[in-house]
Amino acid sequence: MSTIGEAWFLETPGKPLVRKEILLADPGPSDVVVEVLACGLCHTDLTYASGATPPKHALPLVLGHEVVGKVIAAGDGVAHALGKSVIVPAVMGCGECPFCKIGRANACLAQKMPGNDIDGGFATHLTVPGSALIAIDDAPGSVDRRNLSVVADAVSTAQQAIFRAGLGEGDVCFVVGSGGVGAFVAQIARAKGAHVIAFDVEESRLALIEQFGAELAIRVKDREVKEVRKEAGKAAGRYGVPTFRYRIFECSGTTSGQQLAFSLLAHGATMVQVGYTPKPVEVRLSNLMAYDATLHGSWGAPPQAYADVLPLVYDGKVALEPFTAHAPMSRINELLADMAAHKLDKRMVLDPRA
Ligand SMILES: [Zn+2]
Ligand SMILES: [Zn+2]
Incomplete structure (x- = not known):
């Protein structure tokens, strides 16, 4: 040839x-x-x-x-x-x-x-x-x-992140960054019977993900992490599942998204880092210890x-x-x-x- x-x-x-x-x-x-x-x-x-x-x-x-x-x-x-x-x-x-x-x-x-x-x-x-x-x-x-x-x-990476998190039916799935890989994390999680709460800065992406997977889409633009965390915690609490069944997916690849995702960690919860940014982020890593929580990376x-x-x-x-x-x-x-x-x-x- x-x-x-x-x-x-x-x-x-x-x-x-x-x-x-x-x-x-x-x-x-x-x-x-x-x-x-x-x-x-x-x-x-x-x-x-x-x-x-x-x-x-x-x-x-x-x-x-x-x-x-x-x-x-x-x-x-x-x-x-x-x-x-x-x-x-x-x-x-x-x-x-x-x-x-x-x-x-x-x-x-x-x-x-x-x-x-x-x-x-x-x-x-x-x-x-x-x-x-x-x-x-x-x-x-x-x-x-x-x-x-x-x-x-985008889709296979989302699937692998969900596998890595051990997400199952009835779990609460937080998806930070609901475009790209995040949109597919939300849809796969929904297909597996999880309750999906999505976060994004863009109204259009939030509207779309509410149609395809998310039970709740939370706007985070110009809002304090503390305030968003409170709203999300209250919403997740309504599902009545223990926090060790909270699975958090950071898909935004931004430092603000990473800060938000880390702040959503609760007792026994699991977070998976899926997005990428070359920038460092400041978090209190000891929360993992205090919560007996799990943080995974997931590549491809x-x-x-x-x-x-x-x-x-x-x-x-x-x-x-x-x-x-x-x-x-x-x-x-x-x-x-x-x-x-x-x-x-x-x-x-x-x-x-x-
Ligand atoms: Zn890629
Ligand atoms: Zn090999």
């Missing part, structure tokens, strides 16, 4: 991505070439593009880690993947190391993340390891396959998270459509600027052929 494709490269942080032709080489024995149907635009792409955080691979690098597409060439060792429609997971473990072997492939030290460790999905094609792909040929016709791109990160998702969450997506219990919007990939630089200006309230799904 030697075909020409196209990709948008990060060459200089803070400068627009550069569109270039790429030559598609035959994949190695354990790799596949995926023709990209769609790639989601994640806030992490902006942190790399803006220079706030450098990607692990040297520049130039093709960004984009939420890929759905079709395998058009496969190495000998992964020939079974040829012709399949697949999600390319944002986090692909090596499959061999001690982390992978105990089911923590998301924490694998040899993991490959498109658009970070290897060239990503802001392209017509990308080459990735063939062993970690998630087949979606059984997706029902009711599901827009382009939207399954967001399962590669191992393969088993897909098997758990895709059925919820396929039967509509986790809706993707209301939280996604479509755009041509040729608008990528404009969309990155909109994201930096907080003008995007939906997950953008990009078409590389437009």
Whole structure:
């Protein structure tokens, strides 16, 4: 195979991505070439593009880690993947190391993340390891396959965070930051029978999450943490469950969100840090001791998270459509600027052929 494709490269942080032709080489024995149907635009792409955080691979690098597409060439060792429609997971473990072997492939030290460790999905094609792909040929016709791109990160990450928190039916689920990953945490928690209380600064996101998962949406803009904590505690108290069944998910990736989430910790409760900010935050860590509470970090998702969450997506219990919007990939630089200006309230799904 030697075909020409196209990709948008990060060459200089803070400068627009550069569109270039790429030559598609035959994949190695354990790799596949995926023709990209769609790639989601994640806030992490902006942190790399803006220079706030450098990607692990040297520049130039093709960004984009939420890929759905079709395998058009496969190495000998992964020939079974040829012709399949697949999600390319944002986090692909090596499959061999001690982390992978105990089911923590998301924490694998040899993991490959498109658009970070290897060239990503802001392209017509990308080459990735063939062993970690998630087949979606059984997706029902009711599901827009382009939207399954967001399962590669936003939805699977939400599923893994919920697993990490040990969330169960009847638990109280606090979701701080109800856009992006938070919207999917709220929906999965609801599907599992939890009571969801969501927090956000944006009215539009709060209105949407009240339709899709949250029993209560609390506005936090320009409010003191103490005041929000009081309102949330009162609301949660009505469910009459002990506080060790409170599961708190910090999905905003802001220091104010982290402060709020930490303040929601109560006796025996569990918090999971899902969002990312490079900024430090001041909290009284001893509250964990005093409350006998638990704080987890959660990075990406191992393969088993897909098997758990895709059925919820396929039967509509986790809706993707209301939280996604479509755009041509040729608008990528404009969309990155909109994201930096907080003008995007939906997950953008990009078409590389437009
Ligand atoms: Zn991401
Ligand atoms: Zn590994």
